[in-house]
Amino acid sequence: MLTLYYMPGTCALASHIALEDSGASYQAARIDFRKEEQKSIKYLAINPKSRVPALATPRGILTETPAILAFLAQSFPEAHLAPLDDPFAFAEVQAFNAYLCASVHVAHAHRMRGYRWADEETSFADMQRKVPKSVGEGFELIETKMFKGPWVMGADYTIADPYLFTLANWLEADGVDIKRFPRVAEHFARMGERPNVRRVLEEESAP
Amino acid sequence: MLTLYYMPGTCALASHIALEDSGASYQAARIDFRKEEQKSIKYLAINPKSRVPALATPRGILTETPAILAFLAQSFPEAHLAPLDDPFAFAEVQAFNAYLCASVHVAHAHRMRGYRWADEETSFADMQRKVPKSVGEGFELIETKMFKGPWVMGADYTIADPYLFTLANWLEADGVDIKRFPRVAEHFARMGERPNVRRVLEEESAP
Numbered sequence: 001m002l003t004l005y006y007m008p009g010t011c012a013l014a015s016h017i018a019l020e021d022s023g024a025s026y027q028a029a030r031i032d033f034r035k036e037e038q039k040s041i042k043y044l045a046i047n048p049k050s051r052v053p054a055l056a057t058p059r060g061i062l063t064e065t066p067a068i069l070a071f072l073a074q075s076f077p078e079a080h081l082a083p084l085d086d087p088f089a090f091a092e093v094q095a096f097n098a099y100l101c102a103s104v105h106v107a108h109a110h111r112m113r114g115y116r117w118a119d120e121e122t123s124f125a126d127m128q129r130k131v132p133k134s135v136g137e138g139f140e141l142i143e144t145k146m147f148k149g150p151w152v153m154g155a156d157y158t159i160a161d162p163y164l165f166t167l168a169n170w171l172e173a174d175g176v177d178i179k180r181f182p183r184v185a186e187h188f189a190r191m192g193e194r195p196n197v198r199r200v201l202e203e204e205s206a207p
Numbered sequence: 208m209l210t211l212y213y214m215p216g217t218c219a220l221a222s223h224i225a226l227e228d229s230g231a232s233y234q235a236a237r238i239d240f241r242k243e244e245q246k247s248i249k250y251l252a253i254n255p256k257s258r259v260p261a262l263a264t265p266r267g268i269l270t271e272t273p274a275i276l277a278f279l280a281q282s283f284p285e286a287h288l289a290p291l292d293d294p295f296a297f298a299e300v301q302a303f304n305a306y307l308c309a310s311v312h313v314a315h316a317h318r319m320r321g322y323r324w325a326d327e328e329t330s331f332a333d334m335q336r337k338v339p340k341s342v343g344e345g346f347e348l349i350e351t352k353m354f355k356g357p358w359v360m361g362a363d364y365t366i367a368d369p370y371l372f373t374l375a376n377w378l379e380a381d382g383v384d385i386k387r388f389p390r391v392a393e394h395f396a397r398m399g400e401r402p403n404v405r406r407v408l409e410e411e412s413a414p
Contacts, residue, residue: 048352049306059295064305066273071298088266091278098271099256102309110324117317118337123330130325145255 002026003056005046007033008204011105012053013169015068016204017162020196022076028203066097069159081159093153096146096160099138104167107134108174132175139171143181152187165191209233210263212253214240215411218312219260220376222275223411224369227403229283235410273304276366288366300360303353303367306345311374314341315381339382346378350388359394372398 002024006012010033019026031037031052038050047054047063055062055071062068070093073082083089109116111131114124142164146152152160168188171178178185191197209231213219217240226233238244238259245257254261254270262269262278269275277300280289290296316323318338321331349371353359359367375395378385385392398404 048348049310057295060299062295062298062302064302064309066305067298067301070301071294074294074297087278087281088264088269090281091269091274092267094274094277095269095271098273098305098308101305102271102313103256106309106313107324117314117324117341118330118333120329120333122327123325123333126325126327126330134324141255 001058004028005031005043005052005054005056006204007031007038007052010052011065011101011163011166013200013204014065014159014163014166015053015055015072016200017165017197018069018072018081018159020200021081021157021162022072022079024072024076064101065163066094066101069097069163070094073159080156083153083156083158089153093158093160096152097163099142099146100160100163100167104135104138104142107131107138108167108170110134111174135171135174136176136180139168139176139181139184143184147183147187149183150187150190161187161191162197164188165197208265211235212238212250212259212261212263213411214238214245214259217259218272218308218370218373220407220411221272221366221370221373222260222262222279223407224372224404225276225279225288225366227407228288228364228369229279229286231279231283271308272370273301273308276304276370277301280366287363290360290363290365296360300365300367303359304370306349306353307367307370307374311342311345311349314338314345315374315377317341318381342378342381343383343387346375346383346388346391350391354390354394356390357394357397368394368398369404371395372404 004016004019004026006016006028007030016028031043037043044050046061049063053065053068055068062071074084077084082093110127114127148154151157152164165188168178168184178188211222211226211233213223213235214237223235238250244250251257253268256270260272260275262275269278281291284291289300317334321334355361358364359371372395375385375391385395
């Protein structure tokens with residue numbers, strides 16, 4: 001049994017959807033950031049980074065979305081969530097996910113989490129003003145150079161798809177109009193209709 | 208034949224060392240950031256992100272350090288650079304690398320590249336002041352919670368080792384005393400003595 005620690009509205013959504021996609025037996029445990037549960041001694045013993053997602057497995061805890069996604073793809077090969085037998089194609093999936101993780105998510109994080117990298121209110125306001133531009137540029141690159149279609153990596157659905165969906169889900173709040181990116185927008189709408197995605201969103205939106 | 212596009216002093220060093228470790232036939236092509244070659248039309252055709260590293264392969268271009276490192280490990284299994292047949296152990300390597308990529312490298316980048324996330328000189332100065340703290344906290348977590356020893360992942364050298372070495376190499380300039388982290392410091396010194404590392408550092412430091 002796997003346990004996913006998540007908070008609604010965070011990048012843990014990608015791992016949550018991938019768990020559904022994988023067919024794994026799992027449970028989802030909400031860590032309520034409003035109650036600062038991510039800073040509790042109990043949760044810090046699970047993930048000393050004080051973040052989500054974390055995936056508890058029989059072997060131990062895994063963190064970091066790209067690592068969890070690749071782990072699910074490799075652990076449940078019958079779900080065909082990545083080109084496991086082709087190191088180049090697998091690396092393309094991983095490169096896409098690393099870009100989401102280290103560039104697009106990081107740009108987004110400057111809207112709400114500027115305190116990670118600065119101390120002054122004026123800096124936070126400056127960072128917040130730049131988010132539409134920096135996040136927008138990330139999605140522009142995805143739209144024009146990286147997205148293959150109909151899925152992120154082309155003909156086959158992979159672990160890159162729920163991850164892109166997760167970050168696209170933040171665009172409105174980030175002040176970026178998804179309509180600027182027609183291929184991403186179509187993908188976002190199509191992802192939102194998948195039963196696994198609807199099931200996860202329903203669970204995450206429950207009180 | 209593989210071609211690594213790199214600039215000295217960047218995170219491309221990790222891929223450069225891993226290429227040596229892999230036994231691959233490769234060449235290294237310097238992209239001179241001082242001449243803004245990363246913004247040239249020629250280089251943007253290779254990597255539209257305008258960054259290094261990029262790895263040209265017979266199948267196409269790969270970017271993003273964690274993806275390149277995993278690609279090298281999977282493509283040259285005889286070099287034993289990652290636990291390829293164990294999804295959990297492989298995910299632990301990937302989680303470590305993702306943390307370096309998306310947290311530690313990102314913290315470091317606020318010293319020189321604040322313009323990615325803000326516009327005001329006062330914000331840049333604020334960000335620069337915080338780098339010793341944010342980078343220091345990243346290494347504190349590595350030292351106390353993540354580093355297994357003698358190598359990052361324990362008994363076996365993996366693709367996590369050249370990546371940690373690369374970021375540890377920035378600590379002095381980031382205003383962080385590596386002596387605060389005895390295990391990281393010992394690893395850094397030991398890595399620096401490896402012939403592959405010395406060979407790469409020599410090539411990257413040539414005029």
